[in-house]
Amino acid sequence: MMTVSLRLVAVVVFLGTVPLVAGAETYRVIPGDVLRVTLMEAEGPEDVQIDLDGRLRVPDLGSVDVVGLTLDEVEARLDATLEDAGLVLSLNSTVSIGAYAPVVVMGDVSRPGRFDYIPGMSVATALGLSGGSRADGIDPLQIERAAAEVAEQVQITGLELAGAAAEIAGLEALRAEATSIVLSPDLRAGVPGRDQARLPDLLELESEVLATALANRNEQETLWQSEIGNLERQAALLEDRLAVQRELVAQAALNLENSETLQDRGLQTAAAITRVQQADADARARVLELESLGLAIQSNLSEARRARARFLRNSDDETLGRLRAARARYQEYLLRHARALEQQAILQGGNVASLLAAEAIVPEFRIVSPRAGRADKPRIDLETALLPGDTLVVTLDVAVPGND
Template sequence: MFIGFRLFGFLGIIAFASVAGAEEYRLAPGDVVEVRRSGADEEVSAIVDANGQIRLIDVGGITVADLTLDEAESMVEAELVAQGFFVDPEVSLMLVSYAPVIVAGDVLNPGIVEFFPGMTVSSALAMAGGSQVQGLTRTEILRLRSMVENDMKVANLNLARAVADLAYHQARLADDPVPVTVDPALRPGIPAPGLVNLDGMISERQSQLDALRERTRTLLEFWESEIATIENQRENFDARISVQDEIVASTAEALAAAQKLSQRGLQTASNLSAAEQREADARSKVLELEAAKINATRAIASAQRERVQYLAAQRQEALDGVNDAREQIALQTISYEEAVEQVSILSSGSAAAVVASQIVGLEFEIQSRRSDSDPVEEITMSTPVRPGDTLLVAIRPLEDGVAN
């Protein structure tokens, strides 16, 4: 029995490699391998655990997940050398069985199914007894109708919110502070106005707009005050620079007079040095005032730039809000109309009518513990399933009327 099973597993590996386009199989959690190594009289079977390791007696855990058999053999050999068992060990690994596939969700027999090379979503679904779509009971139809009716309510609510958002952002774009008002042409577009408090939504957004306008007014007043204050400082710097220029001229004259007296021997060296220091201090003070004036000019430019950027950002945000709200109105209108059609079909209470109408379909998700697995954008019945994968099956009301 064991020999035959090993032969079946070996042939399965060959078949799987051919399907995969000769790409070498990489081990996954749940795979069972047979290990032969130096110093061991018999081969041992080891399962790749949830951590991606096989555990060998006297050796411990060795990570082999996502490795080919050749790479896994090299990994075991390296571990034997590292732990001092052998200098040049020989290791042979054979894949005994693939990791099973788990099928869960809306299937007749959820659980573990044995993987075989070439397995697809369709075959895995068949091994789990098929989906529950054909076996819909009246209770399940009522549950689906309840779900769709809830979708109707959500679409109606989202539609009202989008209308209120559109009014809010349009009021933001107005040149004058106008109130948040819904375009009369949009009100009839809300299918069930009695189920939503549109006036309450408008009032809430009016409060948001009032708060935004107050914040904007406060910020603009702050910038105006800051700019005016710095402008006054800059004018003050101009006046001080003018006075200081006079001081520089005066000290320069005093220094020239001191130098003439010094040349005639009528001025001491200390007095001449003091005159030179006063003249240098006066010129230095002019440079300090001019630097302060430059900084004030930069501060004014910075405040003006912040004000312009804030106002531009507010306008762009309002424009984006108008576009998003209009897009939501269109999308939610479509969602509501589709839900109405689905409720009509589900109200018949007939499973045959539901299935024939394609109002429900299967939704698949493949979960893999392999690090080299890329997410599949669209999973169909022909999508391959790999060892160790989990296939989740769900019955969902279709949004586009097309089953997978």
């Protein structure tokens, strides 16, 4: 049997100055890649393609399973196989990439087929090699169906504009605490003519909403005013009671002074003066109790006033937030309606070139790859990098506004 001189298989990848995929992991070989094996004792290098089973069939060595390995790992795998075979070893043999597995482009393109992989290849590159998107991939029935959907979008966005305009007018009236709704000329101008006939009904509904909101606000305001009024009356009554109690304190103090004078003259018993002193102390304690109660009432009154202010502020903030959101929706509906009208005009013309120019037809891409997880990319666009062995599937579809 021939003795093959292979000891260390050095792997060299000729990628030029362009990286395979910017920031990607080390390249792993797949079926279809061609490895160039050079044996120093042979007459020259030999290109060996990795077969569909993922095996590399080296002359005089047999088949070696290499699919999914990096080039360094291929080297190690060959090294181990040689050592197990007990072949003569040499340090000067090499293995390099002879050619990458081709990229296949199929679907709605002008020239579907297999294309040599180019380092740094992207979806845009493959699309260019295959002649670009094929506009005649769009079925006329798709255009008719899209035209019907766009017409529906025109009607829907018109109704949405009318509803948003009425809502904005209602919220503006609520902020102003007005009892009637007035639609501004600017809002009315944004509503399509055929939908303006619906405005009176929509404004009537908003008037009912406004009346309910104002009634709820007034009811809550009445409750706060009642609570605050009760506390103010309690505070006033307490002041009156304090005034009376302070007079009683003054009288008790005078009685105590007279009793002490009588005691000094021997005209007042100790028991009698003790009773007078107790009455004076009780009168002063009662003042303290009433003052403490007054502080509690004032605290409750202050909290009620703050709560009322918060209610009014929060109510206004909520209305303002809803108004801003309604105005944002109104602007969005204006844009969507204009876009729907534009596409309706294009679709009614049925000109595919115009559809492409107006982005009414959009290409969608899907990658089929032998690499695990490769086809699970959430978003594929023109900048998405391709790898050797990838299959790029291109489909064209008619875009309908509002269907995102």
